[in-house]
Amino acid sequence: MSAVAERPVGVSRRPRRLPRAERGLGASVLVAAISSGFGTLLIAATGFIGAWLLAAPYLAGRESVVAVVAILSALLVGVAMFVAAIVTTNTFATIVAGRTRQIALMRLIGASARSERARVARQGLVVGAVGAAIGLVGGTAAAAVLLPVARTVWGIDVDYALVQPTLAAPAVIVTLTTWAAAWAGSRRVLEVTPLQAISGATERNRSEAVGGRGRRIAAGILFLGGSLVLAAGIGLGLLSPLGVVVAFVGGIFSFTGLSLGATVIMPPLLRVTGRLFGRSAEARLAAENALRYPERSSRMAIGVVMGVTLVTMFAVASQSARQVLITSGGGEPPEELLSLMDTFAAIMMSLVAVSAVIAAVGLVNLLTLGVIQRRRELGLLRTLGFAAPQIRKMVLIEAAHLTVTSVALGLVLGVVYGWAGAQSLLGSIGVPPLFSSPTFVLPSIPWVTVAIVALATALLTGVAAVTPTRLATAVSPIDALAGD
């Protein structure tokens, strides 16, 4: 337009506007939709299978089989919803941290802390309701497609009405848990003072509370007590198959203890993982970032741990059960039995994998929000001489910290729980032709599953880092100099 030539020089790219922290709410809608859709689909499938089993007059003890199937699906849906709630709590805690100034401004104008918190929680209610509605429609639609397929493929002929009031149950529960999770995650709203709206740009990097003393003690008791009960279950399993019930209770307690104590357990583990990446500036900053908000990182990691533990558990249980049968019977068990066990394990693994997916969504979201909120600091690093590839490497290492640590812990726990399940259920049972009992085997590890899980970890790390690295390298050095 003039004689002055537009000469793009050096950093010619204008800083792209980063999305607002509110973008993180999308992830909450997504996890609410996944968990409620999963619940709806599983309820439909359970009802369908139940109707089919009850219609088969020759099956002995069919009521208890139906009950077991119902309990299993309730547990699976429960786990998925629990992981979803963890993710949502984290998302809201992160969003509130990024919104401190805005909340402070509202407080300055005259809003009370309680009303501000209620506002955040209401947002959770809306997010939960929207996600749950999407999940309800999606899950019902999926069931409407899959049930006729099941009818034709397996020749199941049974009267079963798909649309029933119970289908809405997961949606209602997810809406309420999302609301509750948003409430839990918004606790820090209460700590925002009106003064924060006007005071200068002080670093707001206060450490989050790492849980109360009472909580830590409860976590320790639950974990140790649960582990003892688990061991007792394995011992009892050598005498009676009922050992598995004791072991199950022990497993639930010990894992609950572990989840409660996540803020105590995860940071040291994350630190150990940090050493693996060396002492370069990128690795050191990434290690510190992974621990910047110990509570959030730990919560997120435990979500991934839960998913990986469950998937590994079923694989190890199946493999160890086979080992018990071989040891007791002194030879290969019948082919039909093995294929039945494998099918069961495969179905369970794919169902618990849903929880792992939900956890992965949360992980991606956590990293993304972290980068958005650290924009100024990333700009500073660029100014001081961090090249874009170094920023990319730093974010990638940070993602790897969380995935590697939680997957490693999940694998270990999965092996222990899976083996405990198989051993406590089958340890006392004699199998033809030798009928030797009691049988004690060491955990047998399905290396194929481990390899798949490791591969999935690498993939998850890569995927989790895509958006954050893109956002992080888009930060221009000037962002460090600009005011808030």
Next chain:
Amino acid sequence: MQQLPTDTAPMAARVQNLTKTFGAGESRVHALDDVTIGLRRGEFTAIMGPSGSGKSTLMHVMAGLDAATSGRVFIGDTEITGLSDLELTVLRRSRVGFVFQSFNLVPTLDVLGNITLPFELAGRSPSPEARRRIDALVESMGLGGRLRHRPHELSGGQQQRVAIARALATRPDLIFADEPTGNLDSRTGREVLGLLATASREHGQSIAMVTHDPVAASHADRVIFLGDGRVVADTPRQSAEAISAYMLSSEVGA
């Protein structure tokens, strides 16, 4: 105008016919309009001007943080116009230091980690000589007992001293200071200005400081005034009163 870049004195940085525009069409703004200026080596220069005068933009472009629309920019004898992002990054890392209004320390690193950060970004640990320099800096900034503290455990003045130590540690060609006293009380602000002036006087460190504050500018060897994207005055050291008087008169005249 007192000094032109054609001077024989060695320059820490200079710009020639620098123009910087933002936006296009109707909303096009000339932030810098044909500015030619040089910052002499070893000198403490203050860049002043009202909001919107282009002083921040000038600093961004001179430091290689933002691109010029037209004109040439040099740091030392290196022309930085046309350098790639990576080349600019490496140049900033080794030859330019920064001190910000809001301190801008990395919150996850302790004091020593922040000071040695520019070395680590380059993937090397400080040389024995650099280490001695850092020790001396830590000593002179009074940070000796605080090397393991995190930024949030320090007062504003202490944080700014860490930032100054970080900027001085690599012995850069030039330090840019953006309103370094803007977030400090007046006594702490004076201390910080004294540290900058000492670094310039005793160690020959070139410093360019952008500021609104006549008192801050009175610590500098040279004061450059910008207005509407042009250099409107360029004077040697002045008292705060003289600077204020000039600012008021140009305000009235505007």
